[in-house]
Amino acid sequence: MHRGLFSRCSFGREFRPETLRIFENAISSIETIEGHYNLTQIGDNVRHVHYLIEGSTVRYLDDICGSRQVTGIGLCGEFLDLDNVNCSTRSYGIYPLERVQVALIPIDVFIQVLQDHPDLMEVLWLSALQDAIYWQRWLFRLGRLRGEQRIAHFLCELIERLRLLERFDGERVNVPLRQLEYAEACGMTSVHANRCFRNLQERELVIVEGCRNVRVRSEKDLCELGQFKPMDRNFNLVTLGRGLGSLQAS
Amino acid sequence: MHRGLFSRCSFGREFRPETLRIFENAISSIETIEGHYNLTQIGDNVRHVHYLIEGSTVRYLDDICGSRQVTGIGLCGEFLDLDNVNCSTRSYGIYPLERVQVALIPIDVFIQVLQDHPDLMEVLWLSALQDAIYWQRWLFRLGRLRGEQRIAHFLCELIERLRLLERFDGERVNVPLRQLEYAEACGMTSVHANRCFRNLQERELVIVEGCRNVRVRSEKDLCELGQFKPMDRNFNLVTLGRGLGSLQAS
DNA sequence: CGCTGCATTGAAATATCTCAATCAATGTGG
DNA sequence: CCACATTGATTGAGATATTTCAATGCAGCG
Numbered sequence: 001m002h003r004g005l006f007s008r009c010s011f012g013r014e015f016r017p018e019t020l021r022i023f024e025n026a027i028s029s030i031e032t033i034e035g036h037y038n039l040t041q042i043g044d045n046v047r048h049v050h051y052l053i054e055g056s057t058v059r060y061l062d063d064i065c066g067s068r069q070v071t072g073i074g075l076c077g078e079f080l081d082l083d084n085v086n087c088s089t090r091s092y093g094i095y096p097l098e099r100v101q102v103a104l105i106p107i108d109v110f111i112q113v114l115q116d117h118p119d120l121m122e123v124l125w126l127s128a129l130q131d132a133i134y135w136q137r138w139l140f141r142l143g144r145l146r147g148e149q150r151i152a153h154f155l156c157e158l159i160e161r162l163r164l165l166e167r168f169d170g171e172r173v174n175v176p177l178r179q180l181e182y183a184e185a186c187g188m189t190s191v192h193a194n195r196c197f198r199n200l201q202e203r204e205l206v207i208v209e210g211c212r213n214v215r216v217r218s219e220k221d222l223c224e225l226g227q228f229k230p231m232d233r234n235f236n237l238v239t240l241g242r243g244l245g246s247l248q249a250s
Numbered sequence: 251m252h253r254g255l256f257s258r259c260s261f262g263r264e265f266r267p268e269t270l271r272i273f274e275n276a277i278s279s280i281e282t283i284e285g286h287y288n289l290t291q292i293g294d295n296v297r298h299v300h301y302l303i304e305g306s307t308v309r310y311l312d313d314i315c316g317s318r319q320v321t322g323i324g325l326c327g328e329f330l331d332l333d334n335v336n337c338s339t340r341s342y343g344i345y346p347l348e349r350v351q352v353a354l355i356p357i358d359v360f361i362q363v364l365q366d367h368p369d370l371m372e373v374l375w376l377s378a379l380q381d382a383i384y385w386q387r388w389l390f391r392l393g394r395l396r397g398e399q400r401i402a403h404f405l406c407e408l409i410e411r412l413r414l415l416e417r418f419d420g421e422r423v424n425v426p427l428r429q430l431e432y433a434e435a436c437g438m439t440s441v442h443a444n445r446c447f448r449n450l451q452e453r454e455l456v457i458v459e460g461c462r463n464v465r466v467r468s469e470k471d472l473c474e475l476g477q478f479k480p481m482d483r484n485f486n487l488v489t490l491g492r493g494l495g496s497l498q499a500s
Numbered sequence: 501c502g503c504t505g506c507a508t509t510g511a512a513a514t515a516t517c518t519c520a521a522t523c524a525a526t527g528t529g530g
Numbered sequence: 531c532c533a534c535a536t537t538g539a540t541t542g543a544g545a546t547a548t549t550t551c552a553a554t555g556c557a558g559c560g
Contacts, residue, residue: 046486061390064477069393071386083382088484091383107486118368125371128378132333133341135385136321140311142392143319143437146547179507187393189549194508210557211506227314234338236296236357396515428538439517444540460525461538507556514549523540530533 005030005053005103008077011127012164012233019247022120023051026105026113039080039094039102046087048104050080055100056175059092060184070185071138073158073175076100077165082124083131085110097176119247126235133231142187145226148196150186152205153226159219160230176212255280255303255353258327261377262414262483272370273301276355276363289330289344289352296337298354300330305350306425309342310434320435321388323408323425326350327415332374333381335360347426376485383481392437395476398446400436402455403476409469410480426462 005027006020028048033039039050042062057074059081071092074080084090085107114121134157141153158175162168177185183193197214200206205222207215216222223230255277256270278298283289289300292312307324309331321342324330334340335357364371384407391403408425412418427435433443447464450456455472457465466472473480 059386061386061394063390063394067394069390071389083379086376086379086485087383087482088486089482091482092386115368115372118365118371121368121371121375122365125375125378126336128375128382129333129336132378132381132385133337135382135389136309136311136342138389139321139385139392140313140319142389143434144311144313144317178505184393190506191508191550192548195548198508208507232337232339232341235336236338429540430538440538441518441540442516445516448540458539501560503559505556505558507554509554510552512550515547517546518544520543521541523538525538526536528533528535530531 006051008165009051009079010077010165011123012130013123013248015247019120022113022117023105026109027051027103028106028109029104030101031104032099032101033096035096035098035100037095039096039100040090042090042093044090046081046084046090046107048106049082049085049110050094051103051105052076052078052080053101053103055096055098057094057096057100058177058181058185059094061092068184069187070181071135073161073177073185075161075165075167075175082128097181123247130231137229141226147186147188147192148199149226150188151182151193151196151200151226152222153228154182154186155206155214155216156219156223156226156228159216171215173214173216178212256301258415259301259329260327260415261373262380263373269370272363272367273355276359277301277353278356278359279354280351281354282349282351283346285346285348285350287345289346289350290340292340292343294340296331296334296340296357298356299332299335299360300344301353301355302326302328302330303351303353305346305348307344307346307350308427308431308435309344311342318434319437320431323411323427323435325411325415325417325425332378347431380481387479391476397436397438397442398449399476400438401432401443401446401450401476402472403478404432404436405456405464405466406469406473406476406478409466421465423464423466428462 004020004024006023009015009020009023030053039057052074054076056076057080058070059072059074060068060070062068074094080094114124137157141150145153155173158173159168162174167174179193179197180190183190186193197208201208205218205225207217209215254270254274256273259265259270259273280303289307302324304326306326307330308320309322309324310318310320312318324344330344364374387407391400395403405423408423409418412424417424429443429447430440433440436443447458451458455468455475457467459465
């Protein structure tokens, strides 16, 4: 069943079509952008929320020296910049890894929607809390692991997220990241990332096939090497609130 | 004017006493805990939200090898574990840096309060978004900066937060962190943290006075060295929602 | 064919960790 | 008051991890 533009918007839940249509009605425009042309820049005024209909994106913070820290990967079916809703200017940049299609929702409209639908606000809050846990895991990755482990841990996280979106085929990491982006995400040089990948390959954990193509040979060993702990998906509240009941598909 | 236990709970805003009393009425117990005895452990069942009345705390994730990544500092007047509200088990541990006093609110009561007060839910959502920006800045710190810069950046962040809570005297970093905790927060060894502090001292940016006592000589230069960007505090929504109006003190 | 954008490699320079020892401050019991 | 234990800060020296710089390889593409 196709349910329109927001069919992949889930926040880890299954929404009813009516709920998704609320977002759909809030869209002001849809844009197509080519790979590596910025979607937003640090410092831009915040006027819209972006929802990714097709493709994948990277968010980053810039270093003075010109290097970057990647702080997030945006996958199709996700909102890209909710955490800037309340900022006057953007705190990070976003660029697409490939040609993408994004839906724009004006901030004020978006807020109005949430205020009209406290249930939806609750979902967004919970999703923001979930993100917080993701980020702390990322901090662990950068702060405590060696290069090779960082890459392994990062791959595990990508797999986990792709699987949630039902986009993991058991092998291919289906996001067109260059080694540069792996490096920027894992706090290292692209040269070093390259060497880490080679080591992972020698350990027979992955296969690196030319450009932007990583295949996983043993997810289990990757998790172990990277000390990756899968996200706990036993939630307290799914059954609690009157909130989610009305939004979730039975 | 004293406004009770939650007088320091702000989320960056100024609440009316009635609002704060809503939280106060939700408290199930108040506990006092000595320094370095865990408040919560990773894996514990989540039954309460903790609000810190007095003292300061550290949250951390454990490494297999026994080292830790500190992922947050909890200051007095803050909720310590909102991001675990929807988890069945705790995703991080918390321990106090000194004797602390915490108020416990049962999860279900807390949720009920929020569902009864959508305005409050909105504030919590916005605050979670704010946290997201903090965490990305922390990622930048770990991923892109050298040791000395990481410490500098971290100090700047502590100062910024203390100032928000009106607890910065212009010089003393008023949180009893050991060099070990600085190290664990900045992704390095305590030995290395020590050397970084020495360098900062030689640059005349800080004065390290014995145990747990750091004085800042030049915040400006610290910011510059650490490439620290102060948090943008121009919000979109403060004026927008019907939400905040009713909660904020005039 | 000659670009261009990545990936890959080597070798030297740095940053950081590890291990092990010492020091200084503090608190405790006799 | 002193002897002693404890905790955290500090230092040194050698081992590793990572960066830097510079060159080469390789595939797609006009």
